[in-house]
Amino acid sequence: MHWQPKRQAALSLHTQIVTWFTDNIRSGDFPPGMKCPPQRVLAVQFGVNRSTVHTAMEELQANGLIESIVGKGTFICADPWQALLSQPKWQRYIDTSIHKPNMDTIQLINDYEQRSDMIRLGTGELATTLLPTASLEQSLAHITLSPRALGYSEPQGSIALREALCVHLQKRGIHTTPRNILIVSGALQALQLIALGLLERGSLVFHEEASYLQSIHPFQSAGMQLLGRRLTQIDKPSMQAMLQTRQGVCYVMPTLHNPTGYSWSEAEKQTFYTMCQQLSLPIIEDDVYEALQFDGTSIRPLKANDRSGHVLYIGSISKALSAGLRIGWIVAPEAVIQRLADVKMQTDYGSSALSQAVVTHWLTSGLYDASVDTLRQQLQQRARYTETLLHMYLRDVASWQSPTGGYYIWLRFHEPVIQKSLFLQLIQRGVLINPGYMYQPNDFHHIRLSFSYASEAELKTGIQLLSQLVNEALLSPKKKRPD
Amino acid sequence: MHWQPKRQAALSLHTQIVTWFTDNIRSGDFPPGMKCPPQRVLAVQFGVNRSTVHTAMEELQANGLIESIVGKGTFICADPWQALLSQPKWQRYIDTSIHKPNMDTIQLINDYEQRSDMIRLGTGELATTLLPTASLEQSLAHITLSPRALGYSEPQGSIALREALCVHLQKRGIHTTPRNILIVSGALQALQLIALGLLERGSLVFHEEASYLQSIHPFQSAGMQLLGRRLTQIDKPSMQAMLQTRQGVCYVMPTLHNPTGYSWSEAEKQTFYTMCQQLSLPIIEDDVYEALQFDGTSIRPLKANDRSGHVLYIGSISKALSAGLRIGWIVAPEAVIQRLADVKMQTDYGSSALSQAVVTHWLTSGLYDASVDTLRQQLQQRARYTETLLHMYLRDVASWQSPTGGYYIWLRFHEPVIQKSLFLQLIQRGVLINPGYMYQPNDFHHIRLSFSYASEAELKTGIQLLSQLVNEALLSPKKKRPD
Numbered sequence: 001m002h003w004q005p006k007r008q009a010a011l012s013l014h015t016q017i018v019t020w021f022t023d024n025i026r027s028g029d030f031p032p033g034m035k036c037p038p039q040r041v042l043a044v045q046f047g048v049n050r051s052t053v054h055t056a057m058e059e060l061q062a063n064g065l066i067e068s069i070v071g072k073g074t075f076i077c078a079d080p081w082q083a084l085l086s087q088p089k090w091q092r093y094i095d096t097s098i099h100k101p102n103m104d105t106i107q108l109i110n111d112y113e114q115r116s117d118m119i120r121l122g123t124g125e126l127a128t129t130l131l132p133t134a135s136l137e138q139s140l141a142h143i144t145l146s147p148r149a150l151g152y153s154e155p156q157g158s159i160a161l162r163e164a165l166c167v168h169l170q171k172r173g174i175h176t177t178p179r180n181i182l183i184v185s186g187a188l189q190a191l192q193l194i195a196l197g198l199l200e201r202g203s204l205v206f207h208e209e210a211s212y213l214q215s216i217h218p219f220q221s222a223g224m225q226l227l228g229r230r231l232t233q234i235d236k237p238s239m240q241a242m243l244q245t246r247q248g249v250c251y252v253m254p255t256l257h258n259p260t261g262y263s264w265s266e267a268e269k270q271t272f273y274t275m276c277q278q279l280s281l282p283i284i285e286d287d288v289y290e291a292l293q294f295d296g297t298s299i300r301p302l303k304a305n306d307r308s309g310h311v312l313y314i315g316s317i318s319k320a321l322s323a324g325l326r327i328g329w330i331v332a333p334e335a336v337i338q339r340l341a342d343v344k345m346q347t348d349y350g351s352s353a354l355s356q357a358v359v360t361h362w363l364t365s366g367l368y369d370a371s372v373d374t375l376r377q378q379l380q381q382r383a384r385y386t387e388t389l390l391h392m393y394l395r396d397v398a399s400w401q402s403p404t405g406g407y408y409i410w411l412r413f414h415e416p417v418i419q420k421s422l423f424l425q426l427i428q429r430g431v432l433i434n435p436g437y438m439y440q441p442n443d444f445h446h447i448r449l450s451f452s453y454a455s456e457a458e459l460k461t462g463i464q465l466l467s468q469l470v471n472e473a474l475l476s477p478k479k480k481r482p483d
Numbered sequence: 484m485h486w487q488p489k490r491q492a493a494l495s496l497h498t499q500i501v502t503w504f505t506d507n508i509r510s511g512d513f514p515p516g517m518k519c520p521p522q523r524v525l526a527v528q529f530g531v532n533r534s535t536v537h538t539a540m541e542e543l544q545a546n547g548l549i550e551s552i553v554g555k556g557t558f559i560c561a562d563p564w565q566a567l568l569s570q571p572k573w574q575r576y577i578d579t580s581i582h583k584p585n586m587d588t589i590q591l592i593n594d595y596e597q598r599s600d601m602i603r604l605g606t607g608e609l610a611t612t613l614l615p616t617a618s619l620e621q622s623l624a625h626i627t628l629s630p631r632a633l634g635y636s637e638p639q640g641s642i643a644l645r646e647a648l649c650v651h652l653q654k655r656g657i658h659t660t661p662r663n664i665l666i667v668s669g670a671l672q673a674l675q676l677i678a679l680g681l682l683e684r685g686s687l688v689f690h691e692e693a694s695y696l697q698s699i700h701p702f703q704s705a706g707m708q709l710l711g712r713r714l715t716q717i718d719k720p721s722m723q724a725m726l727q728t729r730q731g732v733c734y735v736m737p738t739l740h741n742p743t744g745y746s747w748s749e750a751e752k753q754t755f756y757t758m759c760q761q762l763s764l765p766i767i768e769d770d771v772y773e774a775l776q777f778d779g780t781s782i783r784p785l786k787a788n789d790r791s792g793h794v795l796y797i798g799s800i801s802k803a804l805s806a807g808l809r810i811g812w813i814v815a816p817e818a819v820i821q822r823l824a825d826v827k828m829q830t831d832y833g834s835s836a837l838s839q840a841v842v843t844h845w846l847t848s849g850l851y852d853a854s855v856d857t858l859r860q861q862l863q864q865r866a867r868y869t870e871t872l873l874h875m876y877l878r879d880v881a882s883w884q885s886p887t888g889g890y891y892i893w894l895r896f897h898e899p900v901i902q903k904s905l906f907l908q909l910i911q912r913g914v915l916i917n918p919g920y921m922y923q924p925n926d927f928h929h930i931r932l933s934f935s936y937a938s939e940a941e942l943k944t945g946i947q948l949l950s951q952l953v954n955e956a957l958l959s960p961k962k963k964r965p966d
Contacts, residue, residue: 062817079790089763090818090819096683097679097822098682098706099679099826102829125634133628133633141624145616145620148611149807151608151614152807154597185831188829197577197580198576199581200579200580218830221679282573282576324635324836325835326832326834335544335574343582346700346701346704352668352809352834354837358837
């Protein structure tokens with residue numbers, strides 16, 4: 001193999017590699033069943049980055065020419081001829097399609113989360129030990145299904161669940177009717193529906209400076225522009241100027257914000273709401289962590305005081321009961337709900353009737369509230385323990401606010417050490433983190449440290465290792481400079 | 484109320500009505516709590532269509548200025564001032580947003596299906612008496628939930644379900660691996676994911692002349708162009724010419740097609756597949772009715788002979804077990820599945836874990852196969868009974884093929900009598916149909932008659948009434964001409 005792709009050629013390096021492989025297979029030089037060299041070897045031979053080889057091999061695999069067998073390696077397919085003749089160029093289809101791929105860092109996190117031996121310091125999910133699996137399994141015996149439930153859903157979702165939610169939401173100070181509620185498959189779907197059903201292409205989506213919204217793509221994939229702002233100290237004239245030519249919407253989490261865990265004060269909420277009223281600017285209020293305030297639910301949502309129908313309110317049982325049930329809701333003016341219900345029916349014909357029946361049972365039987373009470377205490381204990389570890393291992397290099405609920409501590413390192421290289425080093429050592437740059441471009445100061453997922457032992461090992469690698473990075477600043 | 488909107492004005496009629504109402508509310512002429520005249524009265528006063536008044540009232544309601552109280556009427560809101568000052572113009576947001584609204588006829592069908600007194604001759608869903616509600620409820624007691632199941636899903640869905648599907652799909656002649664399967668929330672979501680994750684804007688989506696695809700909008704809303712063709716007798720050169728400048732894909736249902744109920748012959752499938760190979764054209768094969776072939780499953784899918792990875796195969800339990808569970812699957816080359824899984828994770832973080840656990844249990848325990856066997860017989864009986872009615876009431880004005888499975892008879896009227904006016908007349912008499920023009924623009928010859936939903940008594944009453952109105956329409960041809 002003395003061939004190398006040409007850097008000055010019209011075709012990209014990986015396409016040249018794909019073409020070279022394909023030619024060799026067609027000519028019979030690389031016969032069916034032949035084992036390919038490992039990617040790192042090919043990278044050296046071709047004089048290219050390993051990621052270039054990886055991309056080429058993915059395309060060859062998509063084209064049906066090579067196949068990977070776990071634990072054995074990569075081989076030329078047994079019957080590549082058929083594929084050579086006619087197969088659709090799947091990789092081209094993928095590359096030119098509409099939806100953005102997940103950020104590279106997030107795809108890596110998704111992949112490594114499948115491995116049971118990783119310590120997951122960033123996971124925004126409850127540990128299996130915190131999930132009420134046994135009670136949920138037992139409760140299934142008490143679920144009554146109406147025959148209608150097994151058919152296609154009503155457009156807005158189960159009426160029994162919407163009625164139960166009206167009662168539930170009163171505890172949050174929200175007084176609403178079933179006609180103002182749409183059941184969705186989790187908060188992320190709520191954002192998708194709003195993007196497709198309420199906003200025009202080119203709309204501006206304002207969010208807080210560090211925001212969960214940066215790590216997902218419902219709005220960007222629909223052609224909207226994200227703008228991070230300090231929304232509680234907003235520069236109103238500049239927003240007003242932008243909104244004269246573009247439609248806009250604000251996405252906020254005033255209660256237990258993801259990733260920071262902070263909550264807004266009453267004054268901040270009032271200022272923000274008044275500004276949105278003056279600008280006629282709709283508000284998307286994401287309230288999925290509300291049940292997890294350690295002191296009960298003392299902080300009320302914007303929606304509780306929304307007298308002018310500005311707020312599209314999003315809630316969910318994913319954070320306090322089970323993410324796997326995939327049930328959330330939107331509360332909004334009726335015309336908005338009807339529009340979003342129509343789009344939802346066109347998207348997936350409604351959410352799982354079974355999940356809806358289970359959530360209805362848990363809300364109306366009191367199981368939900370009891371379970372959340374327990375969970376809140378457990379999370380508070382975990383938060384305290386995690387803070388103890390932070391004091392032990394990271395107090396000299398980082399600072400943080402004590403969490404008042406939820407899953408997260410927004411850990412700020414004094415130096416910008418949370419680079420992608422550190423993220424990758426930690427993966428090699430078996431630890432997964434959610435770096436700040438997932439939530440705010442070029443933020444290399446923060447980690448979203450989650451105390452909801454890893455065990456106490458894992459938290460200790462993980463934070464110790466994090467401390468060690470951060471201190472090494474601080475001691476060798478030259479490493480960060482290119483040669 | 485002597486005011487009338489001006490037909491020659493720059494603003495549309497309904498916007499003039501909205502402005503007029505708003506001005507009167509602002510001035511205090513229409514005080515809070517005032518009852519508005521009924522829409523039909525307003526239509527006469529304004530000299531406009533009732534639908535124009537309806538649109539205006541919807542916008543006023545969305546703007547928070549009026550409210551409807553069921554059984555009482557429409558009123559000026561108790562506190563319209565706040566709304567007047569600042570409320571977002573929701574109707575404008577809706578009108579300028581991306582996703583297409585459902586076709587007017589379909590929105591009407593969705594609305595009227597919520598009423599229990601309608602006879603539903605078009606519903607593509609199982610009657611509640613055909614659903615295995617009791618066994619499904621009982622089976623819940625046997626569901627075992629792994630603690631992981633209650634958290635967020637693996638990107639491709641439950642591995643247990645994907646393994647069960649590999650076994651299940653072998654009966655269809657499809658030999659695949661869990662890595663080639665993505666679990667989705669029903670077949671419609673599969674189409675959404677393919678639209679967003681594989682196709683570029685402007686792609687051509689070929690489908691059969693009458694097609695279910697015309698009644699939904701996943702592709703059109705993503706900027707793709709639908710083209711109805713007789714795909715089994717295709718004009719290859721013209722397709723080739725179109726595909727030189729545009730990306731393309733074919734959407735087909737070779738087994739028990741929706742809406743016609745027809746299945747392709749082996750020769751038709753072979754011809755079509757070969758053409759797609761020659762054009763390197765991917766195939767979306769929608770196989771959701773496969774389990775409902777009256778003679779068992781004698782017709783094999785294209786996917787069973789897909790040696791070159793052309794076919795994206797879509798299946799579901801919605802038609803043979805329960806639509807409310809919202810579980811379907813895609814089988815495709817691995818690179819395609821990984822891409823679609825990534826988009827799905829960005830769309831809704833996976834399908835209901837509970838629904839997935841239930842479907843796994845039903846597939847592996849044999850409950851599914853047993854239930855489908857019974858269902859098939861029941862559907863066949865219903866099909867026979869429906870044909871008897873057609874012979875009695877419609878044989879002189881319409882023709883049809885005997886169904887070999889599924890839910891539908893594609894009833895063809897000799898004259899183009901299935902106009903929107905007939906559809907509306909039938910609604911007024913309590914009968915809902917799915918007219919042919921939902922599936923093929925300007926098709927006024929067909930009805931998709933469903934024998935899966937209405938009871939025998941309802942089928943009889945409904946078909947009698949259909950016969951009566953069709954015959955009336957045939958006798959008064961002048962009615963169809965404008966005056």
